[in-house]
Each structure stands twice: as structure tokens, then as C-alpha cells.
Amino acid sequence: MKTNRFQWLLVGMLASCVILPVQAEQQLRFPVNPPQPREGQLLHTPPTMDDLEAARMHPELKRVIRRGHDLFMNTQQLRGKNVFNDMNCSSCHMGEGRMPFASPVWPAAVVLPNYRPKNDHVNNLEERIAGCFSYSMNGIPPEYGSDDMVALAAYHQWLAKGVPIYQLGDYYGRGYPIDQPSQEPSHERGHALYENNCAICHSSDGSGMRVKGETHFPAVWGDLSYNWGAGIIRNFTLAGFIHHNMPLGQPYTMSVQDAWDIAVYINSHERPQDPRYEGDVRATRARYLESFHKHGFYGTEQQGRLLGDHRNTGEKPILKPEVLRARTFTPQ
């Protein structure tokens, strides 16, 4: 009985799911062919902002979800307060956080609270969002329960509409999955690939492009990029992001190998300090090695330089936001 209903649900979702392949009446030179769903994967097409307008919900709730969407797309409105680099949430969670293989954000709304190895305790949705603020945005998260935090969380929850909660299973298109490369990733090949495919937007020095004093193309390394604690400093995560999403508008043109090569090239540059740094980069690496840093170059020598050996926090005035604290869940 139970299984039957769940399968029914799976099929129902499959039917309503628009999977990307751009169909052609003409032969496309840049077809978009994401991986097909595997047997047993949960598929979900998140609702759009149009669906929100049409939904039967309290107008005030719609207004708050719209506010969350606006914060997600234009997180730069919190620059100098919660955000200290050139990112919006949508810089990495592309297509409004709805796109498969661009780490769609709705799974967090249905699998949390859950244990997270990164901080070794149980996190809820707001804490997960605070994580991306602290690392990916090199920022200081809005307070738990604040208007901005509740609005962002509401937007995540809205995107998850219709997904059964707490099915800690396999979701189609979650994160930035990628296979292992067939050859050892090469900094040199990565450099050449970066110049030919990425530098036109992200610039040869990684700083991206600002137009009229505003972020246009986000920085991929340096002071205005994500910091050394961000999930995307892991080579496999960055490689996955690139393979599925870059160059902009031409996903899957970088092979798995290309994506790894570019990832090790980008990740062998400097960026703001990991907020968990305690004064010694090798010690910080060692402390978070298993859960995190073994997948990246932080605290290792690359191109003759020890990466992360500095106190530079970019534009952020402090090193560690207060919310990044341990939880014990034991009575005081």
C-alpha cells in the first residue's frame, strides 16, 4: 500500500515534469542535454512565480514569498549588511533556484532538519540558508526569524510545494553531481580552457565584471568571490557546477575532464579566509579535513604558494559570524 502510493506520486510528478532537452524543429548547434532521471529518483518541477500569482493563498503570504524571491535573485540589496561579495543566491542556484543540476534549493525544505557533517550537528532550513550566507556570500547571515530570513525560507518552501517531506532519498538534479575525470586534472589545461571559455565574462584575473558600480558577472576568485569555507571550493562541486552550467547559455559544452581541469585552475587562486580559521591554515585544514577540506586546496601549496595563509576577509569587517556556533541539543 505505502509503496504503491509513493510510486503513484513518482509517476504523477514525472508526468508534470518539464525536463530540459530543448526540442528542435531545426538542428541545434548548442543542444541542452542534461542527464536523464534514473529509476527510483524523485522528480519535482518547482512552481513558478506565475503559479504563485494564480495560487489560492493569503495575499500576505504571497507578498512574503515574492519578497523571498526578490532577495534570492537580488541578494546584492543586502550588500554591506549581510553580503560582502559580488554574489546573488542565483549566481550559483541558477534559474531562480529551480533548475536541476544548478543545485535547486527546494530539497533543503523537505529534507531538513537533518544532520550535516559540515558543522557536525542537526540543521534546519534557516541554518542551511545561513550557511550559504556565511561562506558563499562571504557574509553575515540575517538573524534567524528576521523578516528577510523568514521570507527567504518561505520562498524555498514554496518551491518545494507538493514534495512529500522527509523522504531522505535520491532527488533528480540535486546539487552539482559529476563523475571522476579520466585523467589527473591539469592546472595548465584548465588555464587555457579558462582563457578561451570563461575570461570574456569572469575576466582573466577572476574578478568578473562590474557595470555602473554593480555586480554583473560575478567574481570566481579574489576578494569579491566566495570564501574558503564555501561548498564550491571543493573541486568536485565546482567541476560539477561548471559541467552543468557554464559557459552561460552553453551547458554541457565543457566535458567532465574540462570541468575538472578548470575547477583546479580556479581553485588554485586566493579568496577570503574560511570563517572557521583559527590563526593557522594548516591546522584549520586538518580540523575540517574529513568533512570538507580534503576535497579542496585550502592549506596546501599550489603553484608555489600556500593557499589560505592570510587574514584577509575581503570586504567583510569580521572573520566569523556569531551564528556559526556548535549546537549540543543537551539540557543545560
Add this chain to the structure above:
Amino acid sequence: MKTPRKTLLMMSLLLSMPLFAGIEGDAERGRTAAAVCAACHQADGSGMHIPGGESWPRLAAMDAGYMYRQLVDFREGRRTNASMMPFAAMLTDQQLKDVSVYYSQLPATPGQGGKDAAADLLKLGQRLVEQGDWERYIVPCGSCHGPASQGAGSNFPGIAGQHAGYIERQLLDWKQGKRDNDPQHLMLAIAERMTEQDIRAVAAWLSTLPAQ
């Protein structure tokens, strides 16, 4: 660095010939050379939307580096158009730089051709420009063409405030394989995913927007 005098001389030369996005041109000389362009692009660089015919793009306030690259591409045959080609070929390389700098400094003029479009066509256009359609992998135009689609450097030209007829022609040309000179085919990849209806819609909408 031999003598301070020489350095000074070089500096003053540089100052009288300002660098525009990596190209060195003289607007005054450009004005003279541009006399032959006015028949189509008009004396104020406004160009013209010609319903049912071949529209002439607005050049006023376009990025100089972008225009120069297009002119070279016309000259070298990387971009083809029978009306435009002879004019790119008749000027020297320095003159191409001069006219580009000249037009880039003229004040922008309004786009034409979208005002009478149907409301739902304009709505579709606005949506594609601002939000794109990720399900079909049509990336929002502003993600490349800059804030308000008014341009970003010399590789991503401003498209807001351009004439509808010209925008439509270019997108169809990419879709049909007739324009092929865009860097890394960044534009081609988007244009080939658009329907003719999408193209009419963005062309109409963009032409109603301010260029600056």
C-alpha cells in the same frame, strides 16, 4: 624613458587620442569620415526602423570597441550584409576607429518599432528580457547585455533602445545561420532556441526601453 621631454610628448599624444575600450580614435576626424554613413544611420546616429524593409541600427551611444569590431568583421567578411559591407571596406582602419569613437559619444536616440505592438506581445518580450525562460534555456538577456540590457563592455552591446526591425533581423540571422561572428557563439546559442514569436516579442519590448 630616455628623456623626460619625450615622455611628456608621448603623454600629451595619448591624452589627445583617448582610449575607448582599447581602441584609439579621434571623434573629430570620425565626424568627417561619418558623412558617408548618414544616408542610412542618419546624421545624429539614430538609424531608422523600416517596417517591412531593412532597418538601419542606431549607432549613437553604442560602445566604440563593439562597433569597431563589427566594422572589421564586415570588412573581413565575417559578418555579411550587402548594404553595409562596402562602407566598412571604404574606410581605413584608423577611420573605422575614429567613426566608432565619434558615434559612441553621440547622445542616444529613442528606439522605434515597438510602440504599437500588442500588449501580450510586449509582456512576453519583457519576461524574456528580464527573466528569460530557463525551461527552454533562454537565459535572461540582461544576464549578458548588462543592467537594463544597456550594455556591458565591448563584448556585450546595449540592446535596449535599439530599433525593433534591426533586433528582429539579427536574431533571425543567428537562428538561420546567417550571422556567425559572435564571440564563443554566446548569442547564437540563445537565439537558436527562440521561436519567431519570441523574437518579435523581445524586439518590440527592447525598442521601447531607454538606451542609457
